[in-house]
Amino acid sequence: MKRVTIDPITRLEGHGRIEIFLDDHGEVANAYFQVVELRGFEKFCEGRPAEEMPRITPRICGVCPSAHHIASTRALDDLYKVDPPPAAKKLRELFYCAHMIHSHIAHFYALAAPDFVMGPEADPAQRNILGVVAKVGLEIGGSVIRHRSYAQKIQEILGGRATHSVMGLPGGVSRRLSSDERNQIIEWAKSEVEFAKFSLKLFEDVVLGNKAYVDLILSDGYAMKTHYMGLVDEDNKVNFYDGDVRVVDTEGKELCRFPARGTAYLEHLAEHTEPWSYLKFPFLKGKGWKGFVDGQDSGIYRVAPLARLNAADGMATPAAQEAYEKYFATLGGRPVHATLANHWARLVELLYAAERLLELAEDPDITSDDIRVVPTETPVEGAAVIEAPRGTLFHHYQTDERGLIRGVNLIVATGNNHAAICMSVKKAAQAVIHKGEVRPGLLNMVEMAFRAYDPCFGCATHSLPGEMPLVANIYDHEGRLTQTLSR
């Protein structure tokens, strides 16, 4: 049996690897997506004061640290049974919208765009953000850098710094917003709304305007019928910060629903372990772990932009709602099973985050001094769920009576998608690799299957000249290296 190794492929909570096995006919027999790293936050957070968790857990991921910061802060609200003042909630959500904007811009332009603007099988030396800038123009490139930077600066104003912010406390935030800062944020937010609309237009022109791409997105090799999870508000609109976790089945019907605050997730989710990956595999308890299969009877579900739009009935802001409607009208209705549609869904969310950012910045409460309630309850246990850029994120803490951590459970965004990513990779490999022909462009198309899930990957990788990191070794059935491909 031949074997193809793609190592490394990505940065999902660390490092990852794909192993593809070819049978005697050169067809894909199986593919494994391995997460090769573990840092053990669930253990070494024990003994820490709970209120320090929003400053410790962001180090799980420095690309979406604010997701951990806010999830952790909200878990502390639950731990201390405290309800923050309205201004504090709005400041957290404003901060968090800015974070979504940073992350979604970085992912779309640095990672996804090269595959579509340059083409999946383009010269790897050109298939990066600079290639994209060269093609679309320096003006657009500068605008991309500027709008990601505004989003970072908004987080820095409130959180002290853009990466690993410090403002979150049980019952509120540590710092208020001045009216000068607010005016600046309003100006930036208006610009972000226009930029998000521009990005959607760009996607329509470049991707939807090209039949080959539309065919690729809708092709069977990149589709999978799974359940979908996402946070929704009381009107079932997409929400990143609070509300209910809603799971819909492969037909789009509501399967279960539970509050984003508290430990109800344990009734609905469980995690499976495999000996060949350091990352566990969450699944829906009601369906059970059935192995790596999709379909209505499987417990495998998906999260992140594709799933969030599938799990909701719409968007809470007007322009994003229009974009949501167009998205489903074009792709044949809800739910959309096409993995590559994640990229489009991400831009719909970018527009929502920008519109919501502006709404919150213009809210009269936002410059209030009333930003903290000091907790008085004795802590025991607390949990919260938010939507990270890459999907639903669970933080769950148990403490002693002094509020020192005794137990931590974390289900991170990428973790939810772990089983689905494994299957998507296998399916894409089976679709593009035939008769033992494995060339770099085809391997990139295998990578596109997981890249659609992972906004973390390319933020940095594709930002400077250089090749995509990839080496593929092909072994014969006796383990002899017969061919090496690199790009």
Add this chain to the structure above:
Amino acid sequence: MADKLKLALYWAASCGGCEIAVLDIDEKILKVAELADIYLWPVALDFKYKDVEALADGFLDVCLFNGAIRNSEQREIAELLRRKSKVMVAFGACACYGGIPSLANQFDRDQIFGRVYFDTPSTVNPGKVLPQTSYRVPEGELHLPTFYNAVYKLDDAVKVDYYLPGCPPPPSLIWTAVEAIVSGNLPPPGSVIAEEKAVCHFCTKRKDEKTVTAFRRVHEFIPDPEKCLLEQGIICSGPVTRGGCGERCLSANMPCRGCFGPTPEAIEQGANMLGAVATMVEGKDEQALAKALETVVDPLGTFYRFTLADSFLRLRNRSLTAREAERAGAAPAPKEVAS
């Protein structure tokens, strides 16, 4: 025109925040692309071992290495990049001092695996399945790197020429370092690229007299934002932490947790912080001291938040290469630490 700088950026056991900090130099990133050829970008990790191996030793001018050493793969890459690079920079708190991942050094591998794969409330693992470094699936053998019993800082594994601290380093300081590298105007080897004085020296909060009878936690009261947090009883590592960060946490009314590591004169950041805290206690008799210190609920995780791998408490100055047993995972982990 002189040859362009040959640069590599790599990440090991870290979060990716150091890469984002590099991107946060904004439009200057395009300038970096003009001045340097990037041969490896951090996220690019262990790809093309062969390509990097094929470079002549010392071919790369500078390697910016972020992240701690948590497993065998990270150590191998650190050694490879050290061979290929003229200058090795420990980039960020994890590479410099172990960072937050090194808080894991109060536990051993079995304790970490036990929690993650058996004990967490959502885990269903009746067969007690653990990840294996080598596992046979029907189609062939799959491999995972060895998870060490402890976390190491970069200079436990290889020789380091410069240290750029911070979690993550602030973009302004990154740019200072880039300019120094590009111009060749580098400080003496072994230097830490940051300020010599402590964070307190730069902090603008009002300072009066540092005496307290008890310490308080950040969530327990709303402090005066104009006044020194330590004087209000909140543990703040400003006195023992190297400056240069821009006091960003303090600007958001939150205390310093020490991500820039110890000041030059400090022997050890955590021990120095313990000393600083003790000298603040009013009365100074043994009873008053004991009573006040009881209110410091997590001295290990607070004073050594970013530097446990750099601590006297365990692995300081022990070279990774000399610890073959540890690499194989056979060595017992150090036991609980008394602060």
